[in-house]
Amino acid sequence: MFTFSLTLIRHGETQYNREKLLQGQGVDTPLSERGAQQGEAAGQYLKDLTFNNVFTSNLQRAIQTAEIILKSNTHCSGLEMVLEPLLRERSFGIAEGRPKEDLKNMANAAGQSCREYTPPGGETLDHVKLRFKKFLKVLFKRMLDEHGSSWLDASAGASSVSDAANGMAAASADVTSGGSGDDGLQGLSAHVLVVSHGAYIRVAIRHLVEDLNCSLPRGVKMSQLFSPCPNTGISRFILTLSQTESGPVLSAARCVFTNRKDHLENLTAAE
Numbered sequence: 001m002f003t004f005s006l007t008l009i010r011h012g013e014t015q016y017n018r019e020k021l022l023q024g025q026g027v028d029t030p031l032s033e034r035g036a037q038q039g040e041a042a043g044q045y046l047k048d049l050t051f052n053n054v055f056t057s058n059l060q061r062a063i064q065t066a067e068i069i070l071k072s073n074t075h076c077s078g079l080e081m082v083l084e085p086l087l088r089e090r091s092f093g094i095a096e097g098r099p100k101e102d103l104k105n106m107a108n109a110a111g112q113s114c115r116e117y118t119p120p121g122g123e124t125l126d127h128v129k130l131r132f133k134k135f136l137k138v139l140f141k142r143m144l145d146e147h148g149s150s151w152l153d154a155s156a157g158a159s160s161v162s163d164a165a166n167g168m169a170a171a172s173a174d175v176t177s178g179g180s181g182d183d184g185l186q187g188l189s190a191h192v193l194v195v196s197h198g199a200y201i202r203v204a205i206r207h208l209v210e211d212l213n214c215s216l217p218r219g220v221k222m223s224q225l226f227s228p229c230p231n232t233g234i235s236r237f238i239l240t241l242s243q244t245e246s247g248p249v250l251s252a253a254r255c256v257f258t259n260r261k262d263h264l265e266n267l268t269a270a271e
Contacts, residue, residue, distance in 0.1 A: 001240055001241065001242055001251065002143065002144070002147065002190075002240070002241045002248075003188060003190075003238060003239065003240040003241075003252075004052075004143060004147075004188060004190035004191065004192060004238075004239060004241075005184065005185055005188050005190070005191045005192065005236060005237070005238055005239075005256075006139075006192050006194065006236065006237045006238075006239055007046070007049075007051075007191065007192065007193050007194065007234060007235070007236045008194050008196065008201055008204065008205075008234070008235040008236070008237075009042060009065065009069070009193070009194070009195050009196075009232060009233070009234050009235075010195075010196065010197060010198050010201055010229045010230070010231055010232060010233050011031070011035070011039075011057075011059075011061040011062040011064075011065040011195060011196070011197060011231065011232070012031045012032075012034075012035030012036060012037075012038040012039040012042075012061070012064070012065045012068070012231050012232050013031065013032050013034050013035035013038055013231040014029040014030065014031055014032055014035055014061050015029060015032050016029050017032075017035070017231060018032060018034070019099075020099060020100045020101070021097060021098065021099055021100070022092045022095050022096050022097065022098055022099075022100055022102075022103060023061075023089065023096065023097075024089050024090060024091050024092035024093075024095075024096040024122070025059070025088050025089055025090075025091045025096070026091070026096040026097070027096050027097050028059050028060055028061075029060070029061060030060055030061060030064060031061055031064045031065065034267070035061070035064075035065070035231060036064070036068060037267055038065075038231050038232040038264060038267060039064070039065045039068035039069055039232060040068055040072060041232065041263040041264055041266070041267055042065075042068075042069055042232040042234065042263050043068055043069040043070070043071065043072025043073060044072055044263065045181045045234070045262065045263035046069060046072075046073065046181045046193075046234075047072050047073050047074050047181075048074060048075070048181065048182065049073070049075070049181060049182060049185070049191055050075040050076065050191060051070075051073070051075075051076050051079065051191050051192065051193040052146070052147070052190050052191055052192065053082070053139075053142065053143070053146070053191075053192045053193070054066060054070065054076070054079055054080075054081045054082065054192075054193045054194075054195075055081070055082045055084045055087060055135075055139070055192070055193070055194045055195075056081050056082070056083060056084065056087065056194070056195040056196070057083075057084065057085075057087040057088045057089065057195065057196050057197060057200075058083040058084065058085050058087075058088065059088055059089065059197070062087070062195045062196060062197065063081070063083065063195075065195050065232065066081055066193070066195040067081075069193070069195070084135065084138070086131045086132070086134050086135040086138065087131075087135060087194065087195075087196040087197075087200065088131075088196075088197070088200070089196070089197035089198070089199060089200055090122070090123050090125075090128045090197070090199040090200055090203070091121070091122050091123040092119050092122045092123075093118070093119040093120050093121030093122030093123075094119050094120050094121050094122075095119040095122065103117070103119065106119060125203055128199070128200060128203045129203050129206075129207050131200075132200070132203060132204045132207055133207070136250070139192065140241055140247070140248040140249070140250070141247060141248065143190065143192070143241065143248070144241070144243070144247070144248045147190050179257075179262075181263075183236065183256055183257065184236055184238055184254075184256030184257075188238070198228060198229045201229045201233075201235065202226065202228065202229060205225070205226065205235060205255075205258055206226060208237055208253055208255070209225065209226075209255065212250060212253050213253070214237065214253040214254060214255050215252075215253070215254045215255065216254075216255050217255060217256065217257065220255075224258070224259070225255070225258050226258075227258075227259055228259075229258075229259045230259065230261050230264070232261070232263070232264065233259040233260065233261050234257075234259075234260045234261075234263075235255075235257065235258040235259060235260070236255075236256040236257055236258075236260075237253055237254065237255055237256065238253070238254045238256060239252070239253050240252040240253070
């Protein structure tokens with residue numbers, strides 16, 4: 001068995017975010033000045049973590065955020081990012097480039113909730129979930145290929161999983177009320193950073209929790225767990241893989257925290 005951490009981060013603010021305009025996939029805008037500051041704050045929050053692998057959406061707002069985070073990191077100088085189209089934002093079809101209020105009006109006219117509604121030419125939530133499931137397959141294979149030696153010694157693997165479980169249990173008491181950038185990582189030696197987008201991350205978290213039976217921190221509220229992710233909001237999961245004849249499969253998953261924004265407090269105070 002092999003256990004590693006998955007840290008999900010939404011990109012920093014863009015001018016479209018500030019003006020409440022939909023971007024999706026068709027509008028590829030850079031970070032605003034504040035978005036760059038948010039990326040720097042996230043980088044400082046995570047600067048002491050040694051990420052072994054970094055994946056980012058291939059849209060520039062995500063790429064720029066990942067670059068800023070890695071630039072602040074004390075251990076990841078020169079680490080190559082993987083630009084992954086599977087991590088792109090949900091497509092909003094004809095609604096892209098238009099005010100979010102337009103999407104709400106379109107959903108109301110169709111008699112659907114805004115979250116469930118798919119504009120003409122856009123992706124359904126199931127399509128986004130399928131992309132995330134494909135990404136997990138890519139991720140699991142890459143972790144096996146690059147860190148495969150961890151599979152060779154079964155006793156060492158069992159010890160690693162036990163240590164990780166103890167670390168997660170120790171961290172679970174305070175993760176819902178904020179904490180440090182290394183929460184939940186005790187006993188783990190492999191860490192993955194993923195930079196993506198708000199709607200995509202929301203679908204990913206729901207899939208991990210509702211479909212993959214991810215265990216949750218004590219006292220967490222569902223409203224907090226599935227709340228919209230703020231720009232550079234951070235979520236973390238601990239995943240354990242088992243080897244099968246057809247390749248690695250997920251055997252256990254634990255949520256450490258979702259949508260954390262502790263690192264943005266000073267920026268908010270400065271507004």
